[in-house]
Each structure stands twice: as C-alpha cells, then as structure tokens.
Amino acid sequence: MSVDTARILPLRNGAGTNPKIVAKNIQKYFGNVLAMEDISCSINEREFVAIIGPSGCGKSTFLYLIAGFEKASHGELLINNVPITGPGPDRGIVFQEFVLFPWLTVLRNVTLGLDIKGVQRQEAEERARKWIRLTGLSGFEDAYPSTLSGGMKQRVAIARALTYDPEVLLLDEPFGALDVQTKNYMIQDLQNLWLEANRTIVMITHSVSEAVQLADRVLVLSSRPSRIIADVAIKLPHPRDLRDPLLRRHEDEITAILSAEVDKAMSLERQASAKAERRGS
Amino acid sequence: MPNATLSEPAAAFANEQRPRSMVYRATASVVVFALPIIAFLLIWEVAVRLGWVDATILPPPSTIVRRGWVLLNPSDLGQSILLAHIGVSLWRALISFALAAVLAIPLGFFLGLNKTAYLIVSPLLSLLLPLPAVAWTPIFLVSFGQGDLTIVAVCFLGAFFPILYSTIQGVRGIGRHSLWVVRSMGAGWFDIFRRVLLPGALPTLISGLKLGMAHSWRTLVAAEMLAALSHGLGFMIFAARSYMDVSTMFVGIVCLAVIGLLIERAVFGSLEAVTIRRWHGTGKLGSNR
Numbered sequence: 269m270s271v272d273t274a275r276i277l278p279l280r281n282g283a284g285t286n287p288k289i290v291a292k293n294i295q296k297y298f299g300n301v302l303a304m305e306d307i308s309c310s311i312n313e314r315e316f317v318a319i320i321g322p323s324g325c326g327k328s329t330f331l332y333l334i335a336g337f338e339k340a341s342h343g344e345l346l347i348n349n350v351p352i353t354g355p356g357p358d359r360g361i362v363f364q365e366f367v368l369f370p371w372l373t374v375l376r377n378v379t380l381g382l383d384i385k386g387v388q389r390q391e392a393e394e395r396a397r398k399w400i401r402l403t404g405l406s407g408f409e410d411a412y413p414s415t416l417s418g419g420m421k422q423r424v425a426i427a428r429a430l431t432y433d434p435e436v437l438l439l440d441e442p443f444g445a446l447d448v449q450t451k452n453y454m455i456q457d458l459q460n461l462w463l464e465a466n467r468t469i470v471m472i473t474h475s476v477s478e479a480v481q482l483a484d485r486v487l488v489l490s491s492r493p494s495r496i497i498a499d500v501a502i503k504l505p506h507p508r509d510l511r512d513p514l515l516r517r518h519e520d521e522i523t524a525i526l527s528a529e530v531d532k533a534m535s536l537e538r539q540a541s542a543k544a545e546r547r548g549s
Numbered sequence: 550m551p552n553a554t555l556s557e558p559a560a561a562f563a564n565e566q567r568p569r570s571m572v573y574r575a576t577a578s579v580v581v582f583a584l585p586i587i588a589f590l591l592i593w594e595v596a597v598r599l600g601w602v603d604a605t606i607l608p609p610p611s612t613i614v615r616r617g618w619v620l621l622n623p624s625d626l627g628q629s630i631l632l633a634h635i636g637v638s639l640w641r642a643l644i645s646f647a648l649a650a651v652l653a654i655p656l657g658f659f660l661g662l663n664k665t666a667y668l669i670v671s672p673l674l675s676l677l678l679p680l681p682a683v684a685w686t687p688i689f690l691v692s693f694g695q696g697d698l699t700i701v702a703v704c705f706l707g708a709f710f711p712i713l714y715s716t717i718q719g720v721r722g723i724g725r726h727s728l729w730v731v732r733s734m735g736a737g738w739f740d741i742f743r744r745v746l747l748p749g750a751l752p753t754l755i756s757g758l759k760l761g762m763a764h765s766w767r768t769l770v771a772a773e774m775l776a777a778l779s780h781g782l783g784f785m786i787f788a789a790r791s792y793m794d795v796s797t798m799f800v801g802i803v804c805l806a807v808i809g810l811l812i813e814r815a816v817f818g819s820l821e822a823v824t825i826r827r828w829h830g831t832g833k834l835g836s837n838r
Contacts, residue, residue, distance in 0.1 A: 357735035
C-alpha cells in the first residue's frame, strides 16, 4: 500500500481524550529488589499503547499491576478514576503463551468469559462467533486447542479476551511465542481487528516494529529499576505498512532510544559482575 | 489462513479412512495383544507335557483351565465358589478404593492449593508414599482382629497415598496464568474450581486413581491371605496351600491378573478416552494419532 492510499483510510475511531488508566508514581519491589522506580502515565480511552523496554525491565509486571494480579508497593493506579484492587471483567488479558484450556473446544474457550458471567448459551455463542470470524477462526469452533498451531491458539486467546467485552484489553507480548512468519502475518491480518475492537489496548512487546505498526503511542521503559524514558505518539492511519517512510522514522527513533538504554544496562551489568569477580578473587 | 489450508486436507483424509479401518484396527489390536500371551501359554503347556518341569509344582494351562471350570461351576452359578471369592474380593477392593478417593481427592486439592499446609505434610507424605500398605496388616490385626475391617483398612491405605499424591501434583501443576485468565473474567472460587482446577488436575488425578485402584487390588491379596476369615481370592489361594492344590492357586492368580487388567482397561481406559485423550490426543509418544 502506498503512502497516499493510506492517507484516506481511517484513523482508529479517535482515541478519546478521557484518561482510562492513570498511573501515579508507581513503585514496585520484589522482596528487596526495586523493579519499578517511578512510573507515571495516563492512557486514554480507546488508545492503543505499546510498552517497550529492555528485557527484565518489568514491562509485564506493569501490565499485571493494571490487570490486578499484582499490587504496587507505592503509588496509585486508577481505572475510570477508581483504584485497581484486583482482577475484574473490565480488563481482558492475552498472554504470550496463549493459556488456552485444553479441555474446551475453541468455541467453549471463547465463550468462557460469558459462561462465567452466566450469559445464556445461545447468546454467548452468537457473541463469540463475531470475534471468531474477526480473528479468522471460522471453521475451527469445535476443534480442541491441541490440534491448533501457535498462531491459531493466539487467535483463540484474543477472541476469548474480546468476547466478554472488557473495556481494556491487555496484551502481554502477544506475538512473542510465534515464529517470525506467523507473527508478521498475524500483525498484518489482525490490524482491522483492533480497529473493530475500538477499545483501550495496552500491549507489552520487545519488538519496535510491532509497536510502531500497531500502537497510537509507544512508551519506552528504562532498564531496571524502570522509569518511562520516552513517550512517542504515532499519528499515522491504520492499517499501516512497515515500508511507510514515516513509520520507519518512528521505528528508527525508538530503536535508537532503546539501544542506548540497553547499552547502558549491559555496561552496568558488566561493571557489576567485574566488581563481584574482583571481590571474589 | 495458511494454517487452515494445511490442516483441512489432512482432516478430510482421516475422515475418509475411518469407517473401513475401524473394525480392522480393533481386531488387529486384539490380535497383537493376545498373540504373545497365547504363544507364552503354548510354550508353557509343551514344557510341562514334555516333562521339562514338574507338573505338581507348575501345572499346565489346560489343567488350570479345567480346575477353573470346576470352581466356576457353570451349571449353577449361584453356587459358584469361584464367583463368590471374586465377588467378595471385588467388593473389598472397591469399597476401600472409593473411601480412599472420597477422602484423598478433597485433601489433595487443599494441600495442592495451600503452600503452608503442603510444606508441613510433604515430608510425611514422602515417608508414607513408598511404604507398602501390607506392612500395616499386623497392626490392624491387633486392633481389629481378622475380618473385613482389617482388610478394607489396609487396602484403603494402599489406595489413599497414590491418589492423594497425584491430586496434589495435578493441582500444583496448573499454571498460575490459567487462574489469572478466569479471575480476570470475574470468576469466583467455585468457577475457578469447576472450570480450571478440576479439569486441569484431571489427567494427573486419573493416573492417581488408576494407581490407587492397582494398589488397592494388589494389597488386597496379601491382606486376604493374612486376615480373611473366609472368601476372597487371596484367601482361596492361601487356603489351597493346605491341600497342595497348586491348580487352584493358579486359578486365583489368573483371576487376579485378568480382573486387574479389566479394571484398568475398561474403567480407566474409557474414562481417559472421554477426557484426556480427547484433549491431548496428538503428538504424544504413546498416542497412535
């Protein structure tokens, strides 16, 4: 797709200006280890935000805080201006390793959220079919997960998280466990899905191209203890093409910030291990 | 989708092949299973007939079958000695197994979910799990005397620990992300149990039940030899020793083996077929799909 045709395609149905998720001075300790130093950010309604950072920087931990699986040591984390106290059906999650239930068929996996809510079977299946179609799973409703490929499994997990209609979708490295071809194909294939979903999405990733291709905004985290070191808005229409020079510029910009951070982290690590060695000898 | 185009022809192929080969495959698997056993029995028969072994110590299969036929008394099954022994043995083994399952499964879920309780109980379990339950027989004999109570108590212990251990391992093997998925859907404890913990632990739980039943069955024989007042296959085998009735002993041994096999294949085999084999049917070393 050329840059010109991309121009006339829609922006996501306007990321709103109302803050959906607000983090104020979040700090997180694991035992005595400070994992997050100070994270403050505001994620707007219907915004697609990608969070990227060096490995081990606590990106996933931040997502789990939003999901309510973990608790912050200090600071305030709000959704719709209400503090997050635990997991809830207003936030759906997709994990890197799919986490499907092998004893349920594709359809039953997808309707699970509605089944728990107590929605009637027929209505649940109807609502599930919409997302099964949009994730490209039609025809696989009665298959068991063990018969599916990795890419298909992740489609099921995404459909499952969208079917019970959470306001916020949390994606924890959703393409991280897939091979490169499948991953590239899925990112392209699912671009329209995010438009259709039209809700707040927070995606953790370690791939810059994934982030710039999908997100309205990219937050770059520092290495541990993490802070936000860059907040890059990507105002390009969807669906996007990686060959778009404007997209390339964003990709280069973020890659530069990230590799500077990784270099810093590596040299600190090397110094620390050298010091430990000297102490040892 | 590239994935769909790959798997659809394969599925069509499988469907086309199924109807004709079903009967063939079933027969073939029976033959493959029975052939080594038949060959073994033939060699045994020939070895005894040729006088390589003493028939009073190792009677030939034909003699054992004849003795079994007499004990079975097919003309009047109501008066069948063999069926009476089998019935009593089965009843004892099953009641002990059921008691063990009813107590061990809930306890296993509790210990699997509660880390502190698990840390306290785990060393005890490691000691008790490998202990042969038969070792308790004399102790129960002292307190309960000879009879069903002692036998059932010993078999219960034989079944209890494998079931408990497997349930704990099954629950502990469930990934925390699985729980997180349903908790983020707003699931309460009952939903978490019913939709994740129970089905998630089921594969390990079923192998625990299988082990439990097998332990109950083999413990039974020894317990019946030591503690039965009358009846039971163990009792029958042990009583035959007074008359040097080796054929009856072998009839008992054959019954124990065949019933053990039937329980494993018929009960647990079909339980597995409707659950775990349907879920994880492909790509495992032991599967034929």
